């Protein structure tokens with residue numbers, strides 16, 4: 206996979222040289238290129254922003270500078286002549302923005318199947334809205350994505366989050382693909398169960414006996430119970446999204462103990478039921 210990140214703060218992305226993503230790059234699994242947006246400015250001051258039409262606070266990033274940058278890293282020639290349609294269709298443009306759709310593990314999985322991502326990091330009040338509109342019209346897939354309901358100063362930290370979440374899903378990046386299966390926000394729709402290692406007693410805190418028992422079926426059941434309890438306690442939104450048909454009788458007992466019961470084929474907090 207190739208990922209081009211365009212930003213006015215390329216140094217912010219230096220962390221991607223480290224750890225797992227760094228290894229993926231070294232192994233040739235990920236071709237990650239970080240670019241300075243100012244390389245596509247044409248004026249002496251290397252201006253990337255201007256005041257918003259209609260007034261208001263802050264600055265907006267100029268579409269002409271972004272257009273040159275994206276055309277260049279996407280391999281499009283300026284003026285969109287023949288052949289560019291196919292190239293535009295091969296690229297998925299990701300624009301981190303707090304006003305985007307929520308980036309989730311499902312989004313990461315979808316993006317991990319792409320051949321070429323271009324990540325356009327905005328600063329200030331954002332990027333002129335014509336940029337996303339233009340590339341959609343040109344046949345590029347464009348995803349405006351938020352990493353959560355809080356405000357950052359720019360798209361760089363969100364880009365780090367997205368590149369790491371996508372990068373670790375590329376075949377060969379995570380050493381043991383099994384570790385991708387049971388983790389939180391996987392297909393089961395549950396948070397991960399608590400984990401323990403040596404020593405078996407730390408002060409007066411002991412590892413639950415079942416985990417030392419070697420009884421794999423019981424360990425599996427205990428972990429699932431813990432995942433259900435944790436999810437019930439911490440993420441009511443995830444409990445409501447569970448497919449009731451995929452839960453067994455024991456799952457429903459654990460959820461009932463945690464205050465959740467089935468009402469009209471959906472889980473609801475006991476006593477808050479439907480119509």
Ligand code: 6GU
Nearest residue numbers: 301302352355357359363
């Ligand atoms: Cl993608 N950008 C900014 N600036 N703030 C955010 C965000 C993105 N996601 C959540 N907050």
